[in-house]
Amino acid sequence: MIVQGEYTFPGTREAIWELLLDPAVIARTMPGTEEMVRVAPDRYEGRMRVGVGAITAAEFTVSVQLADVVPPERYTMQIDGRGRFGFTRGTAQVRLAADGAGTVMRFEADLQVGGKIAAVGQRLLDSVSKLMTRQGLESLSKEVNRRLASADPGSRSPNPGPLP
Amino acid sequence: MTARWLGERVPRLEDTKLLTGRALFTDDVDLPGMLHAAFLRSDDAHGVLRSVDVEAARRRPGVVAVWTAADLGEYWKPGPALVPPPPIAGLVFNSATQVPLAREKVRHVGEPLALVVAVSRYVAEDALDDIVVDVEPLPAVTDLEAALAPGAPLVHEALGGNVAARARQSKGDYAAARGRAHKVIARRFRYDRGAAAAIENRGVVAAWDAKTEELTVWDTTQAPIPIRNGLAAMLGLGESQVRVVAPFIGGGFGPKIMMFYPEEVLIPWAAMRLGRPVKWIEDRQENFYATTQERLQIHDAELAVAKDGTILGVKDRFLFDTGAYDPYGLTIPINSQCTLLGPYAVPNYDSEFTAVFTNRPIVTPVRGAGRQHGVFVMERLLDLAAKELGMDRVAIRRRNFLPPDAFPHDHEILFQDFAPLTYDSGDYGPAMDRAVDAIGYERFLREEQPALRRAGRHVGLGIVSYIEGTGIGPYEGARVTIEPSGSVRVATGVGTQGQGHFTTFAQLVSDVLGMDPSKVQVITGDTREFGWGTGTFASRGAVVAGNAVHEAAIRVRKKVLKLASEVLGVDAGELFLECGSVHVKGAPERSLRLGDLARKANPLRGGVAPGTEPGLEATAYFGPERGNAANGVHAMIVEVDRETCEVRIRRYVVVHDCGTVINPTVVEGQVQGGVAMGIGNAFYEQLVWDENGQLMNASFMDYLLPTALDVPAVEMRHTVTPSPLNPLGAKGVGEAGAIPAAAAFAQAVEDALEGEIEVLEIPLSPNRLFDLLGSRSRP
Numbered sequence: 001m002i003v004q005g006e007y008t009f010p011g012t013r014e015a016i017w018e019l020l021l022d023p024a025v026i027a028r029t030m031p032g033t034e035e036m037v038r039v040a041p042d043r044y045e046g047r048m049r050v051g052v053g054a055i056t057a058a059e060f061t062v063s064v065q066l067a068d069v070v071p072p073e074r075y076t077m078q079i080d081g082r083g084r085f086g087f088t089r090g091t092a093q094v095r096l097a098a099d100g101a102g103t104v105m106r107f108e109a110d111l112q113v114g115g116k117i118a119a120v121g122q123r124l125l126d127s128v129s130k131l132m133t134r135q136g137l138e139s140l141s142k143e144v145n146r147r148l149a150s151a152d153p154g155s156r157s158p159n160p161g162p163l164p
Numbered sequence: 165m166t167a168r169w170l171g172e173r174v175p176r177l178e179d180t181k182l183l184t185g186r187a188l189f190t191d192d193v194d195l196p197g198m199l200h201a202a203f204l205r206s207d208d209a210h211g212v213l214r215s216v217d218v219e220a221a222r223r224r225p226g227v228v229a230v231w232t233a234a235d236l237g238e239y240w241k242p243g244p245a246l247v248p249p250p251p252i253a254g255l256v257f258n259s260a261t262q263v264p265l266a267r268e269k270v271r272h273v274g275e276p277l278a279l280v281v282a283v284s285r286y287v288a289e290d291a292l293d294d295i296v297v298d299v300e301p302l303p304a305v306t307d308l309e310a311a312l313a314p315g316a317p318l319v320h321e322a323l324g325g326n327v328a329a330r331a332r333q334s335k336g337d338y339a340a341a342r343g344r345a346h347k348v349i350a351r352r353f354r355y356d357r358g359a360a361a362a363i364e365n366r367g368v369v370a371a372w373d374a375k376t377e378e379l380t381v382w383d384t385t386q387a388p389i390p391i392r393n394g395l396a397a398m399l400g401l402g403e404s405q406v407r408v409v410a411p412f413i414g415g416g417f418g419p420k421i422m423m424f425y426p427e428e429v430l431i432p433w434a435a436m437r438l439g440r441p442v443k444w445i446e447d448r449q450e451n452f453y454a455t456t457q458e459r460l461q462i463h464d465a466e467l468a469v470a471k472d473g474t475i476l477g478v479k480d481r482f483l484f485d486t487g488a489y490d491p492y493g494l495t496i497p498i499n500s501q502c503t504l505l506g507p508y509a510v511p512n513y514d515s516e517f518t519a520v521f522t523n524r525p526i527v528t529p530v531r532g533a534g535r536q537h538g539v540f541v542m543e544r545l546l547d548l549a550a551k552e553l554g555m556d557r558v559a560i561r562r563r564n565f566l567p568p569d570a571f572p573h574d575h576e577i578l579f580q581d582f583a584p585l586t587y588d589s590g591d592y593g594p595a596m597d598r599a600v601d602a603i604g605y606e607r608f609l610r611e612e613q614p615a616l617r618r619a620g621r622h623v624g625l626g627i628v629s630y631i632e633g634t635g636i637g638p639y640e641g642a643r644v645t646i647e648p649s650g651s652v653r654v655a656t657g658v659g660t661q662g663q664g665h666f667t668t669f670a671q672l673v674s675d676v677l678g679m680d681p682s683k684v685q686v687i688t689g690d691t692r693e694f695g696w697g698t699g700t701f702a703s704r705g706a707v708v709a710g711n712a713v714h715e716a717a718i719r720v721r722k723k724v725l726k727l728a729s730e731v732l733g734v735d736a737g738e739l740f741l742e743c744g745s746v747h748v749k750g751a752p753e754r755s756l757r758l759g760d761l762a763r764k765a766n767p768l769r770g771g772v773a774p775g776t777e778p779g780l781e782a783t784a785y786f787g788p789e790r791g792n793a794a795n796g797v798h799a800m801i802v803e804v805d806r807e808t809c810e811v812r813i814r815r816y817v818v819v820h821d822c823g824t825v826i827n828p829t830v831v832e833g834q835v836q837g838g839v840a841m842g843i844g845n846a847f848y849e850q851l852v853w854d855e856n857g858q859l860m861n862a863s864f865m866d867y868l869l870p871t872a873l874d875v876p877a878v879e880m881r882h883t884v885t886p887s888p889l890n891p892l893g894a895k896g897v898g899e900a901g902a903i904p905a906a907a908a909f910a911q912a913v914e915d916a917l918e919g920e921i922e923v924l925e926i927p928l929s930p931n932r933l934f935d936l937l938g939s940r941s942r943p
Binding site: 112 | 208273293301863866
């Protein structure tokens with residue numbers, strides 16, 4: 001399964017970079033994330049709960065290993081999620097590019113889904129992953145706006161870019 | 165002996181029990197102290213199994229035991245190779261059989277990794293969550309051609325390649341025939357996987373009685389006797405210490421003759437170790453990958469024909485997906501190879517198949533067992549040839565039918581029973597005549613179809629012939645006993661999965677012993693009742709077990725006549741059996757009830773002549789020298805909605821020749837059910853895998869079975885060409901409905917679309933049909 005897109009955030013690459021790699025922000029913004037801990041500078045571990053069709057709450061233990069980290073430009077994630085209802089694993093690449101006052105994030109994930117979640121949730125996987133991506137990006141964008149607002153109480157955050 | 169019941173539409177005697185909920189199924193078995201099992205199964209299709217940590221599962225309250233492969237010790241052994249390869253020159257066969265629990269590697273999704281036994285299934289399934297599995301994923305082998313390429317990942321490293329088998333069978337000189345041909349039709353055909361989808365999933369219940377030292381196993385198997393024999397050997401018990409009961413079973417269709425499933429090996433073992441009964445019932449999800457499946461084959465085939473449509477020869481090269489293991493040997497591809505020849509004279513034939521290991525669940529026969537692939541390829545080639553030659557499709561078939569005087573006809577290759585593929589009997593022209601007549605072939609093509617086409621409707625007709633090799637050996641047996649009550653008991657070793665055995669076997673006895681079939685009690689599939697035999701497969705119950713039942717009844721009749729003539733003081737020739745009594749001809753009031761005679765046959769005091777056997781009981785066995793050839797024609801009319809690509813079947817005609825018909829209702833039920841399965845195969849059912857070996861539609865939400873609305877009532881006709889290979893003249897019918905349906909469907913859809921597309925693959929679906937049409941008709 002390929003998940004890809006791009007999204008324009010307000011704020012500088014450095015600010016976005018910091019947000020994207022902050023485990024507390026990930027836990028707040030990534031839908032279904034129940035816990036996310038940075039166990040090493042380049043490694044995160046946590047738990048997620050995801051619903052796909054007939055499987056209403058599949059719990060996964062998730063580990064994310066970072067590689068090819070070039071701040072504030074790009075990084076690669078090795079994702080490994082597993083649980084009773086199957087597994088998700090693969091790689092995701094994230095690139096940040098300055099775009100005026102904002103930052104464009106381009107992402108591409110190549111994920112393998114296996115087990116029950118693939119077997120009975122297949123026809124919904126695509127829409128669920130799109131939904132989760134959209135929700136994640138929207139919450140992240142709100143987070144950015146919130147931070148910008150608190151950093152500069154007088155400024156108004158620009159309108160975020162179009163959805164992927 | 166008058167044939168009063170043979171051929172009669174006796175209502176199915178088992179249906180009262182089945183319809184009132186009084187039939188015992190495996191899941192009905194409920195024993196005091198019984199524990200429940202659940203299996204942890206691999207989510208990965210291919211990988212190195214690094215560890216299976218079951219410590220937390222063992223600590224869960226209510227869990228009694230958890231085992232992995234490492235805990236099985238000496239008991240861990242790969243299963244037996246069930247069917248040895250036939251003696252074909254140059255044959256390659258690499259055996260790799262399934263294991264009770266995976267060790268070191270996992271080779272398909274659903275392969276069992278651990279067994280949990282707990283006080284309830286709920287607790288057992290919760291404990292599965294506690295198990296931590298570490299698998300290092302390997303690239304999966306899913307594409308048959310890529311699997312054979314150098315450098316492909318290997319399902320079984322020790323074999324050095326993914327070839328499970330290769331066999332070539334040929335006759336005549338195809339190359340020379342091709343040189344003489346007016347046309348050569350060559351195409352690639354693909355026939356994909358489906359599930360057998362029996363309404364009852366598998367299940368095993370085992371109980372060990374330490375006092376009697378007896379193991380009882382209830383198992384949804386089609387082969388209770390081989391299961392008993394195998395379990396006894398594995399568990400170090402005598403065969404008489406193991407009783408396997410295959411009670412009523414909600415559909416077999418082939419996967420239930422596979423043995424030994426890991427669950428069959430482990431549940432009895434667990435029951436013995438724990439000293440408590442253990443039950444495991446497969447759920448539908450498990451069934452999608454833990455029960456065997458069938459059907460992916462890719463054929464590159466060509467047909468060489470003369471100008472008048474005479475077949476000069478056929479060449480076929482095909483790949484067969486055997487899944488991760490090949491316990492069932494070559495039965496399926498050899499069936500495909502043989503069945504392709506159909507009812508036709510094919511003077512030159514060159515067929516070679518390669519069986520390929522893949523990271524998908526194990527493939528074993530499913531109703532038809534490869535026969536449909538042969539029929540599909542041959543019938544499609546004939547359709548294409550007819551088109552190229554401007555011939556009528558019925559005419560090209562008639563041109564090539566073996567004539568009635570061609571029997572026995574030796575095809576010069578070997579069949580799945582290792583015997584030469586020799587058709588015992590047949591008469592194909594009349595079957596085609598009846599089908600043409602019943603479907604209204606001429607009128608449809610001349611009047612109805614043109615009229616409907618003018619009205620903008622897309623209707624088409626399909627009509628195909630087929631042979632079904634049935635009734636193979638080695639043997640089955642039966643014991644017939646007249647009880648003092650006057651009722652008759654028939655015990656046979658074959659298991660029953662809905663075929664109507666309780667009725668047809670009773671009918672075979674009724675005529676011989678002069679009694680109503682309802683007075684005959686049939687017992688099947690209980691090794692304590694009958695311990696010799698092989699099982700229910702290859703459409704052989706009526707042929708092989710049926711003849712044994714019939715012969716045993718004849719032997720009992722002889723005993724009845726002998727004893728009655730002594731008691732009544734008349735010559736045996738002066739006696740006849742009717743209504744459960746022996747009567748004297750000309751003086752029918754002088755009679756003896758069979759029950760009373762049975763009592764006299766078991767004297768409690770006094771002397772008997774040396775050599776006297778007690779009771780009115782006899783056992784007989786029957787084994788044919790080789791299988792016989794049933795045949796038939798399927799014809800259907802379909803309508804295709806050009807916009808939605810939905811296909812409705814308007815009419816479905818089957819003309820079938822299964823030799824002597826014991827009970828037309830039972831035969832027609834078998835055919836109707838087979839057609840339903842064939843229609844599912846043709847247009848609805850497909851197991852879809854991704855490139856990582858993940859099954860993507862493992863539920864009935866996404867795996868579509870045809871419903872009652874999709875399956876028409878089949879209009880049935882019979883022709884009767886008795887088999888000379890057995891006294892009853894019977895041939896099998898269990899798979900006949902399923903075998904040619906896809907070929908007829910393909911032809912009909914093609915016809916409905918006026919040749920806009922060629923249908924070279926099965927299953928179709930509305931989506932697939934839409935894609936095929938789209939790729940052709942959108943400029």
